[in-house]
Amino acid sequence: MFRSQRGLTPSLANERQQFTTPWFPMSSIKVQVRPNESLDAALRRFKRQCNHAGIFTQIKENSFYTKPTWARQEELKERRSVIKRAARMRRTARF
Secondary structure, eight states: OOGGGGTOOHHHHHHHHHHHSOSSOOOOOOOOOOTTOOHHHHHHHHHHHHHHHTHHHHHHHTTSOOOHHHHHHHHHHHHHHHHHHHHHHHHHHOO
16 A cells, blocks of 8 residues: 555655665766777776775675664674774784
8 A cells, every 4th residue: 555545645655756766876887988999898997987986885785684783793893803903913013
């Protein structure tokens, strides 16, 4: 049943359209194949631009649902590893 059928205002029905749009930002990455350039080289340039824009990481992060508790645990684990790495670097940097 649609929101408008449940008696909600039509403005709330417009919110439903927002959820149907893609979750990743629509960036217009365009690669034109140059003269005497192979298709493989153009594809490599396209992949490099996508990687630089962060599209691959966003797709990987949003490919499945992460529970908030799991996200917090991963964040804490990452912080601990950064602190350990910094301490290890400080120990080895001394003369």
